[in-house]
Amino acid sequence: MAAHQIGIIGLGKIAQDQHLPVIKANPNFELLAVSSQRGLSHEDAKHTFQDYHDLLKLPEVEAVAICTPPQVRYVIAREALLAGKSVLLEKPPAATLSELEDLRHLADKMGKTVFTTWHSQYNKAVDEAKKALAGWSIKRLQVTWKEDVRHWHPGQQWIWEAGGFGVFDPGINALSIVTRIMPEPVFIKNASLEFPANRDAPIAANLTFSASHGTGDLQAVFDWRQTGPQSWDIEVETEAGLTLKLSHGGSCLEIGGRLVVQEKPAEYEGIYRRFDALLTIGRSEIDDAPFRLVADAFMIGKRVQVDAFEE
Amino acid sequence: MAAHQIGIIGLGKIAQDQHLPVIKANPNFELLAVSSQRGLSHEDAKHTFQDYHDLLKLPEVEAVAICTPPQVRYVIAREALLAGKSVLLEKPPAATLSELEDLRHLADKMGKTVFTTWHSQYNKAVDEAKKALAGWSIKRLQVTWKEDVRHWHPGQQWIWEAGGFGVFDPGINALSIVTRIMPEPVFIKNASLEFPANRDAPIAANLTFSASHGTGDLQAVFDWRQTGPQSWDIEVETEAGLTLKLSHGGSCLEIGGRLVVQEKPAEYEGIYRRFDALLTIGRSEIDDAPFRLVADAFMIGKRVQVDAFEE
Structure with missing residues (x-):
């Protein structure tokens, strides 16, 4: 099976420290594109965008990892799903529980994977x-x-x-x-x-x-x-x-x-192994229990x- | 089909003003028992208990309406489901969203009806x-x-x-x-x-x-x-x-x-018509959207x- 073509939206600290090196080390993923509002680029990505909408237009992108601050995750995730992409969400997965619930419905409707990651679990x-x-x-x-x-x-x-x-x-x-x-x-x-x-x-x-x-x-x-x-x-x-x-x-x-x-913690390695499995079988994993307790x-x-x- | 044999747990203002008269007027329900921590009784009920556990022991009770303050609803609803009873919950249905989520799982597991009522919708x-x-x-x-x-x-x-x-x-x-x-x-x-x-x-x-x-x-x-x-x-x-x-x-x-x-508002009449339908087809209706927004x-x-x- 070909590697999953992935895009990263938001190139802040967590993307730089974890997502980029872990994706690079996992042969089942290929980093196709990154988008950064601040105009950051990354040498491993074939495409670099300032506006994530342009990243979502690439037909080859199968999935995106959303590494922005939580306030904007829902809007981006929603547009990604409507563009036919699967979505990996950093923690917390949205600004509110109601936003996350809507993503659950949309993932079902679009038949795409939504994966809420809680890194400490890995x-x-x-x-x-x-x-x-x-x-x-x-x-x-x-x-x-x-x-x-x-x-x-x-x-x-x-x-x-x-x-x-x-x-x-x-x-x-x-x-x-x-x-x-x-x-x-x-x-x-x-x-x-x-x-x-x-x-x-x-x-x-x-x-x-x-x-x-x-x-x-x-x-x-x-x-x-x-x-x-x-x-x-x-x-x-x-x-x-x-x-x-x-x-x-x-x-x-x-x-x-x-x-x-x-x-030695290897949390994000575990997260991407799990994401690979979910994408391969076409299932979502949306765990709102920690967020609900908050x-x-x-x-x-x-x-x-x-x-x-x-x- | 015989009338649903129902019990009311908690005889506060909302039970007195709404549940009791509406149940009395609906031929598809029969009030079998009430329980009141304060020892209140009601002339329409065959059985009166101070401890709701005694009400839950009655095998004839098919369903209970939980009209206590919200803080204790979850514990009572859980015990009712485990005793094989269906449950109608006053609003808000629990003290926290996590409690309500647990009732959703338990309703599925026990094959019983849980009905979260939002009276203003009726x-x-x-x-x-x-x-x-x-x-x-x-x-x-x-x-x-x-x-x-x-x-x-x-x-x-x-x-x-x-x-x-x-x-x-x-x-x-x-x-x-x-x-x-x-x-x-x-x-x-x-x-x-x-x-x-x-x-x-x-x-x-x-x-x-x-x-x-x-x-x-x-x-x-x-x-x-x-x-x-x-x-x-x-x-x-x-x-x-x-x-x-x-x-x-x-x-x-x-x-x-x-x-x-x-x-003229007839909210609780609508609630009990809906509960009758849910009990009859053996389905739950658990709407957490208003509670999630709060x-x-x-x-x-x-x-x-x-x-x-x-x-």
């Missing part, structure tokens, strides 16, 4: 954690996602605007692991969202979950004010006494205190004002 | 508005939902708590009409939510929508501080020049300035603090 440690927890009742879940926003998001004003998600931008990665590994769905029961006095997005959040079964103690804390060591950890304890710890953003797994997986947290969360944040 | 004027707008591009949408919270929700503290929805409690009725009548889906583009300094839920909201097609001016304003005349109006203008106004919460319709429908508005909305609210 770790061997996450797969192994899911297997280890399958079928058990959960007694305790503690998600600790604490990082220094000044280090990881310097100068990114849009993340602080309404709709920019704030600390849920990294937090949704944790939630995407939670929805993957938990043997039963979890729901937001209570949330407190800490908004700096001068910002329209939360800098920290405390979430309490409930599950259908049992009375487990299920918690998450997200904080963007962490200096020193950074934490991207998920600890789980089952009713039967199994303990499990995912650390380093989902790339290391300890079970019962013993290190069982420690691998919307639920904003909807039922209590807002608390905290100190102004200056970069 | 008006002839709404049906006629939908027909009139089908196939047209929308130039302007103006939703004006302004009422006096002191008059309509006296002493209801839970609506002011986080997760109590605030002005979206009536506002979701407007959104349920919008999602019903608009010929294309709409999305929240911007929102500003006004929170009283001493409350955890908004007292007013301004929403701007976008649609897949066109560049229409689509707006909604919800306000709970309205004294004097109350407004529950939806005005629509199509690109082709058709103007339409739904007023009085969806019970009156003017097209081109001419009154075409003016009927979650989207909270997720991307800008919070603005306004004067404290005292009853």
Whole structure:
């Protein structure tokens, strides 16, 4: 089978760091075109456009990866589907749940693949954690996602605007692991969202979950004010006494205190293997569970004002 | 076919005002049991329980109408489905979208009917508005939902708590009409939510929508501080020049300035006719579109603090 001819829309940091090198290393994809509003080009692409509409006009393009900021993803994805292209969406897949739902209908209607990617799910440690927890009742879940926003998001004003998600931008990665590994769905029961006095997005959040079964103690804390060591950890304890710890953003797994997986992250390699498979069989994979938890947290969360944040 | 044997869980105002008389008047339903945590009973019901678990144990009960506050609906609905009962849910159908999604899966798994009711949709004027707008591009949408919270929700503290929805409690009725009548889906583009300094839920909201097609001016304003005349109006203008106004919460319709429908609301009569049909054919109807718009508005909305609210 010939390689999938792909285009990348939006040449920001994630496209440069991940999508471009991973596509180049995967023989089942061929980078046909890129589009960049800022007029960036890339040596590997045969075609470079400033306007993504021109990229969508190329009949050879089978699929596009949309790597723009989330606010414009829906409009681009919709036009891509209507142009007969399949679509890979960076996380979060759209600005709102209603936009994503419309893409689901449109993918069905056009018979094209839509693939919502949640990169943190593509770790061997996450797969192994899911297997280890399958079928058990959960007694305790503690998600600790604490990082220094000044280090990881310097100068990114849009993340602080309404709709920019704030600390849920990294937090949704944790939630995407939670929805993957938990043997039963979890729901937001209570949330407190800490908004700096001068910002329209939360800098920290405390979430309490409930599950259908049992009375487990299920918690998450997200904080963007962490200096020193950074934490991207998920600890789980089952009713039967199994303990499990995912650390380093989902790339290391300890079970019962013993290190069982420690691998260099290769998340985007896994994403493109999955996209290859979905394109080949002509199926979509639209997972809105992490995004729904974020919307639920904003909807039922209590807002608390905290100190102004200056970069 | 024998009448559907039904139970009502939660005997608050909406059960007393609507569900009980409407069930009594519909020969296709027979009220078998009620449950009320406060120990209320009802003369029409053969059985009265304080604990809804006892109601769910009655093998003759085919379906239950859940009329409790939204926070506990999911847990009750889940237990009802697992007990083999079909479920009618008052609006909003759950506390969070993730809870509703789980009920969708469970309804499928159990082969039972789940019916999310949006009472404002059950008006002839709404049906006629939908027909009139089908196939047209929308130039302007103006939703004006302004009422006096002191008059309509006296002493209801839970609506002011986080997760109590605030002005979206009536506002979701407007959104349920919008999602019903608009010929294309709409999305929240911007929102500003006004929170009283001493409350955890908004007292007013301004929403701007976008649609897949066109560049229409689509707006909604919800306000709970309205004294004097109350407004529950939806005005629509199509690109082709058709103007339409739904007023009085969806019970009156003017097209081109001419009154075409003016009927005494009979919303719950319509809801129970629909439930009868769904039970008879064994299908679910789970419409999360209005609820999704509310979650989207909270997720991307800008919070603005306004004067404290005292009853």
